Amino acid sequence: MKIVTIRDVAREAGVSITTVSRVLNHREEVDPITCERVDAVIERLNYVRNANASNLKQRHTDFVAVILRGRRNLFLTDLAERIVALGRQKHMHFLLEFIDEQDDEFLAARRLYLERNLQGIIFLGANLHEREGDIRGLDLPCVFTSVDASRLKSSKVASVAVDNFGAGRAAADRLIELGHCSIALVGYFGHPEDSTGQRLYGVLESFKNHGIPYDERLFADCDFTLEKARRCTAGLLKKNLPFTALIAMSDTVAMGAMKALYDLGVSVPGQVSVVGFDGIEQGRYCTPTLATMRQPAEEIARITVNLLLDVTSGVAGRHVLLKSEWLEGGSVQSLL
Amino acid sequence: MKIVTIRDVAREAGVSITTVSRVLNHREEVDPITCERVDAVIERLNYVRNANASNLKQRHTDFVAVILRGRRNLFLTDLAERIVALGRQKHMHFLLEFIDEQDDEFLAARRLYLERNLQGIIFLGANLHEREGDIRGLDLPCVFTSVDASRLKSSKVASVAVDNFGAGRAAADRLIELGHCSIALVGYFGHPEDSTGQRLYGVLESFKNHGIPYDERLFADCDFTLEKARRCTAGLLKKNLPFTALIAMSDTVAMGAMKALYDLGVSVPGQVSVVGFDGIEQGRYCTPTLATMRQPAEEIARITVNLLLDVTSGVAGRHVLLKSEWLEGGSVQSLL
DNA sequence: CTGAAAGCGCTTACAG
DNA sequence: CTGAAAGCGCTTACAG
Numbered sequence: 111m112k113i114v115t116i117r118d119v120a121r122e123a124g125v126s127i128t129t130v131s132r133v134l135n136h137r138e139e140v141d142p143i144t145c146e147r148v149d150a151v152i153e154r155l156n157y158v159r160n161a162n163a164s165n166l167k168q169r170h171t172d173f174v175a176v177i178l179r180g181r182r183n184l185f186l187t188d189l190a191e192r193i194v195a196l197g198r199q200k201h202m203h204f205l206l207e208f209i210d211e212q213d214d215e216f217l218a219a220r221r222l223y224l225e226r227n228l229q230g231i232i233f234l235g236a237n238l239h240e241r242e243g244d245i246r247g248l249d250l251p252c253v254f255t256s257v258d259a260s261r262l263k264s265s266k267v268a269s270v271a272v273d274n275f276g277a278g279r280a281a282a283d284r285l286i287e288l289g290h291c292s293i294a295l296v297g298y299f300g301h302p303e304d305s306t307g308q309r310l311y312g313v314l315e316s317f318k319n320h321g322i323p324y325d326e327r328l329f330a331d332c333d334f335t336l337e338k339a340r341r342c343t344a345g346l347l348k349k350n351l352p353f354t355a356l357i358a359m360s361d362t363v364a365m366g367a368m369k370a371l372y373d374l375g376v377s378v379p380g381q382v383s384v385v386g387f388d389g390i391e392q393g394r395y396c397t398p399t400l401a402t403m404r405q406p407a408e409e410i411a412r413i414t415v416n417l418l419l420d421v422t423s424g425v426a427g428r429h430v431l432l433k434s435e436w437l438e439g440g441s442v443q444s445l446l
Numbered sequence: 447m448k449i450v451t452i453r454d455v456a457r458e459a460g461v462s463i464t465t466v467s468r469v470l471n472h473r474e475e476v477d478p479i480t481c482e483r484v485d486a487v488i489e490r491l492n493y494v495r496n497a498n499a500s501n502l503k504q505r506h507t508d509f510v511a512v513i514l515r516g517r518r519n520l521f522l523t524d525l526a527e528r529i530v531a532l533g534r535q536k537h538m539h540f541l542l543e544f545i546d547e548q549d550d551e552f553l554a555a556r557r558l559y560l561e562r563n564l565q566g567i568i569f570l571g572a573n574l575h576e577r578e579g580d581i582r583g584l585d586l587p588c589v590f591t592s593v594d595a596s597r598l599k600s601s602k603v604a605s606v607a608v609d610n611f612g613a614g615r616a617a618a619d620r621l622i623e624l625g626h627c628s629i630a631l632v633g634y635f636g637h638p639e640d641s642t643g644q645r646l647y648g649v650l651e652s653f654k655n656h657g658i659p660y661d662e663r664l665f666a667d668c669d670f671t672l673e674k675a676r677r678c679t680a681g682l683l684k685k686n687l688p689f690t691a692l693i694a695m696s697d698t699v700a701m702g703a704m705k706a707l708y709d710l711g712v713s714v715p716g717q718v719s720v721v722g723f724d725g726i727e728q729g730r731y732c733t734p735t736l737a738t739m740r741q742p743a744e745e746i747a748r749i750t751v752n753l754l755l756d757v758t759s760g761v762a763g764r765h766v767l768l769k770s771e772w773l774e775g776g777s778v779q780s781l782l
Numbered sequence: 783c784t785g786a787a788a789g790c791g792c793t794t795a796c797a798g
Numbered sequence: 799c800t801g802a803a804a805g806c807g808c809t810t811a812c813a814g
Contacts, residue, residue, distance in 0.1 A: 113560070115791060126801045131793060141799055158560035163791035165498040166806045181527050182727075191517050191544055203561075206542045208527055224449070224494035225539075227806095336731050369731045391518075395672050395705045397733040451807060462785045467809060477783055499807035502790045563790095 114157045123151040134159055161203065165227055172229060174418065175205045175222045177215050179235040182335055184362060185388040185405070186234045189255065192411035193232060200415060202229070211333055216244035223250060230418050238262070239301035251421040255414045256405075257305045260429035268417040268427030270410055274305045277403040277434040278312025279319075281357055281385050284436055286320050289445030290355040290383060293317075294328040296343055296367050297359025306334075306359045309387060313357055328353055332363065339366025340373075347374050354382060354445060361386035361393045364400055368441065379443035389437055398440025405434050450493045459487040470495055497539065501563055508565060510754065511541045511558045513551050515571040518671055520698060521724040521741065522570045525591065528747035529568060536751060538565070547669060552580035559586055566754050574598070575637035587757040591750045592741075593641045596765035604753040604763030606746055610641045613739040613770040614648025615655075617693055617721050620772055622656050625781030626691040626719060629653075630664040632679055632703050633695025642670075642695045645723060649693055664689055668699065675702025676709075683710050690718060690781060697722035697729045697738055704732060704777065715779035725773055734776025741770050 300307030364386030389404025636643030700722030725740025
């Protein structure tokens with residue numbers, strides 16, 4: 111496969127490589143006629159610009175890193191795919207980086223920045239607790255997706271997330287409204303500024319508002335994987351404490367929990383109602399279908415790309431908070 | 447964030463940038479003492495090599511593109527994550543590219559190669575039918591994962607896959623052994639050289655061996671998504687043809703099919719037994735658990751990385767065929 | 783074992 | 799509106 115360079119294009123078009131470069135970058139100074147001629151040659155020679163070379167010059171880079179926390183988080187991977195698809199339409203190139211739950215996203219960010227000279231970074235599912243310094247140190251357009259980063263107050267930082275606190279409260283409100291007052295919780299007990307932490311605190315807020323005491327023994331702490339959720343829930347069930355509903359901090363956790371309930375012969379929703387968070391497609395394929403607080407994935411992806419474009423072009427970062435919505439499912443039953 | 451370059455390292459270490467470059471690339475000619483000194487400076491200055499610059503020189507590139515067909519294929523995305531994790535240990539960098547079912551992977555491959563000057567390409571779930579020319583045209587180390595590419599006979603092409611034909615036959619054999627003789631098929635009817643096509647032809651081979659006629663009306667053609675599988679299966683059920691078992695061409699398809707069965711009040715496995723392919727984790731969380739032909743994902747990922755390393759270093763590409771294994775599940779019942 | 787120099791394919795002041 | 803030249807941060811013959 112012969113490699114066509116900008117030099118070949120310039121020669122064929124009878125212009126300098128500077129002019130070709132200008133055409134490639136859609137600079138306005140170029141004479142439309144020259145521009146057309148160059149474009150024709152590019153087309154004819156099947157020229158593709160070498161991104162390594164063009165990214166070498168500091169200013170411009172079309173690489174955007176997407177750092178995704180949690181390999182098996184279906185909601186986040188779905189979001190990542192949507193972002194990549196939308197961003198490509200805007201001529202962004204993505205570097206997808208999966209990191210483990212216990213890994214440090216800012217270390218990964220710093221490394222990627224130095225290695226690739228990034229245009230910006232999209233963090234999916236990042237934990238912000240005590241990381242202000244690290245984020246400021248990056249000094250790069252950053253969009254935090256699925257967690258509210260408004261506390262950060264850096265003009266290069268934007269974020270979009272659902273109101274996780276409100277979502278947690280709404281989920282609990284709903285169950286209580288249906289007559290449940292003994293509710294188990296399964297998931298990671300994060301910091302109040304992290305997304306899952308916010309969900310949990312929202313749930314507790316609802317408990318308080320309704321005068322329902324929070325029983326620590328009904329809390330099962332686990333990672334966001336099917337396997338861990340199943341095991342933790344099984345452990346919880348073996349304590350033989352009575353409860354009529356279970357709130358899982360994500361749909362994946364809910365699916366793991368439902369499996370544990372099923373295995374131990376507890377019927378859903380007959381004996382225990384189950385609610386998740388996220389609204390992943392798989393939840394609609396559970397038996398029974400999983401009730402959940404749905405996040406508007408499509409909208410989140412679209413806003414993420416727009417925010418990155420904004421911040422990159424110098425607009426001060428905004429922090430968008432969306433609403434999640436209750437999605438009915440067969441996994442919940444009214445006690446009234 | 448100040449950027450440290452190879453020049454800074456050279457100055458600090460009192461050597462030339464050539465020597466630093468040699469240390470970075472683990473060339474053997476370097477005096478161990480010099481090497482140590484340089485390494486110490488690299489460490490101290492927190493130097494990270496700029497990949498754009500090092501990839502600019504033709505010979506060497508650490509970029510490997512992973513082209514994944516089918517955004518929502520959980521088996522392939524799981525495989526991709528494993529490959530990325532394993533490859534990173536071998537100092538590979540990955541460019542993950544998702545393409546849609548109808549997109550052309552070789553067009554994407556060509557573009558990526560020209561843009562990034564790749565070390566090689568890993569194709570996940572590629573279709574090979576009538577693509578020999580395109581593949582030869584790439585002239586780049588290629589590993590086809592999850593499809594057997596032994597027909598291609600290019601020394602730069604390797605592949606690893608399960609014996610899909612054998613897997614299809616084994617799945618059907620098993621159901622027939624359990625007394626099923628009226629079996630519906632759900633999935634895409636691909637070319638005999640594609641992985642899913644091979645599964646299907648394996649199933650038909652088993653039918654033939656057992657003297658069971660293939661009833662076209664029991665075949666539902668669909669994409670590999672939950673939603674399509676659900677709809678197709680629902681359509682099939684509405685034809686009111688009797689069958690006691692259903693073979694889905696992937697676990698995802700099987701899960702969609704189980705949903706359709708559930709929605710229409712057909713009990714699994716009471717009235718219909720269901721079998722999938724792949725062995726994704728989610729299958730273990732279905733109700734009932736999904737019986738399937740499991741592919742050894744861990745092994746496939748490991749071999750993929752090794753094959754790429756081999757082909758890159760000039761070893762002629764091998765074509766590895768692994769066995770899949772029957773994974774018991776509650777979705778299957780014996781009629782005997 | 784080490785270094786000076788050319789060059790990878792682009793972009794970007796600068797000059798015209 | 800256009801081009802010659804410098805330079806991005808590295809690698810790689812080549813010479814010693």
